[in-house]
Amino acid sequence: MITPNEFWEKLSTGRDYRKEIVAAMLKQGTALQIQGMMKQKGWTQAQLAQQAGLTQGVISRASNPAYGNLTFNTVIDIAAGFDVAFIGKFVPFSEFARWARNLRDEITFSVSDFETENSEEQEQAARSQASTEEIRRLLSTAVPVGHPSMGIGILSSLVAARERVATISPEPAALQLAAPRLNEASGDRPTRPISTPATGTATTEISVHKRPPRSAKVFSPRTFRRHRLAMRGKRYARTA
Amino acid sequence: MSSVFQDYFTDDAPPRNLIREWYLLQDDRVRAAFDARIGFIESFSPLDWGRLNPIKPMERECAGLWEVLLDLKDHRPYRHIRPIGIWYSDERLFILLGAFEKSGRIRTPGNACSEAIKYKSQYESGRGTINDHA
Numbered sequence: 253m254i255t256p257n258e259f260w261e262k263l264s265t266g267r268d269y270r271k272e273i274v275a276a277m278l279k280q281g282t283a284l285q286i287q288g289m290m291k292q293k294g295w296t297q298a299q300l301a302q303q304a305g306l307t308q309g310v311i312s313r314a315s316n317p318a319y320g321n322l323t324f325n326t327v328i329d330i331a332a333g334f335d336v337a338f339i340g341k342f343v344p345f346s347e348f349a350r351w352a353r354n355l356r357d358e359i360t361f362s363v364s365d366f367e368t369e370n371s372e373e374q375e376q377a378a379r380s381q382a383s384t385e386e387i388r389r390l391l392s393t394a395v396p397v398g399h400p401s402m403g404i405g406i407l408s409s410l411v412a413a414r415e416r417v418a419t420i421s422p423e424p425a426a427l428q429l430a431a432p433r434l435n436e437a438s439g440d441r442p443t444r445p446i447s448t449p450a451t452g453t454a455t456t457e458i459s460v461h462k463r464p465p466r467s468a469k470v471f472s473p474r475t476f477r478r479h480r481l482a483m484r485g486k487r488y489a490r491t492a
Numbered sequence: 493m494s495s496v497f498q499d500y501f502t503d504d505a506p507p508r509n510l511i512r513e514w515y516l517l518q519d520d521r522v523r524a525a526f527d528a529r530i531g532f533i534e535s536f537s538p539l540d541w542g543r544l545n546p547i548k549p550m551e552r553e554c555a556g557l558w559e560v561l562l563d564l565k566d567h568r569p570y571r572h573i574r575p576i577g578i579w580y581s582d583e584r585l586f587i588l589l590g591a592f593e594k595s596g597r598i599r600t601p602g603n604a605c606s607e608a609i610k611y612k613s614q615y616e617s618g619r620g621t622i623n624d625h626a
Binding site: 253254255258262265266268269271272273275276277279280281283284287288291315316317318319320321352355356361 | 494496520521523524525527528529530531532534535536540541542544546561562563564565566567624625626
């Protein structure tokens with residue numbers, strides 16, 4: 253196997269060589285990948301031709317590394333036949349050299365078509381939605397948002413909710429959903445990062461308090477009634 | 493499993509690298525196509541090539557040798573290059589002993605096969621060395 257230095261030396265021999273090696277690698281690589289993908293799918297040239305809207309002769313030439321006169325339109329039609337994308341881009345020779353050194357990894361025959369990828373995406377979205385629903389349910393039962401007597405008593409449920417959120421879905425998106433609810437419940441106190449088992453420290457911060465905010469007034473029902481009557485008396489006095 | 497190409501060095505003083513001598517006489521188009529083809533054969537198993545397997549056994553006066561098919565048909569003049577050597581399919585090892593260009597039944601250089609057969613027997617009798625293709 254030629255070494256990176258040897259390959260670079262060859263590239264340094266001249267612009268003509270560089271042009272020819274790019275052409276040879278691209279043409280042979282594309283043909284080999286078309287043939288490999290057909291084999292992977294168990295398709296004949298005729299089947300690919302039908303899918304791509306081309307003739308079998310065009311596919312035969314396209315999958316022959318010796319031919320190398322493919323037009324962009326033919327390549328795009330073949331990509332459409334496989335229902336995959338094709339990207340061509342300009343790169344510096346250092347990147348080309350890396351690509352040429354790793355042909356086996358760079359040119360894959362197992363390329364998922366759009367429908368396969370789409371169904372995988374939908375499954376992933378459904379899983380994510382399910383975990384989001386579970387987090388919503390947990391937050392609505394474990395954290396009584398706006399409760400006037402939030403104190404030490406709910407701390408344990410708050411912490412438990414936080415831990416379950418992290419266990420159920422360590423995804424940052426889920427934590428982002430949970431954070432405002434937990435912060436709202438605990439009164440926007442200074443925060444500290446939450447760690448998740450799968451992802452380490454999450455980007456979203458959730459505050460947890462060891463005691464209720466100092467500004468919160470805690471009334472007993474009797475005191476509250478007295479306070480309310482006093483306030484009503486003040487209003488009467490102002491209107492009178 | 494990928495394949496390996498090695499260059500044969502004769503036991504002359506100094507040793508001759510036969511494929512290197514041929515390579516240096518070629519233009520950029522042939523050099524690039526040859527380098528690319530060797531790179532692809534080394535990277536992909538013969539199974540990946542399917543019906544396009546580029547390594548074929550030779551016949552008639554070249555029997556006993558193997559050739560790498562390298563046809564340049566992307567623009568004219570079409571050229572048919574044939575690096576030749578010994579192919580050990582079990583080890584996937586190809587020892588390069590030279591090359592020629594084919595035009596119909598005419599080979600250039602004309603003595604490529606007889607030379608390669610001579611060096612093949614030298615190699616098999618333990619003369620000369622092999623080294624990674626560069």
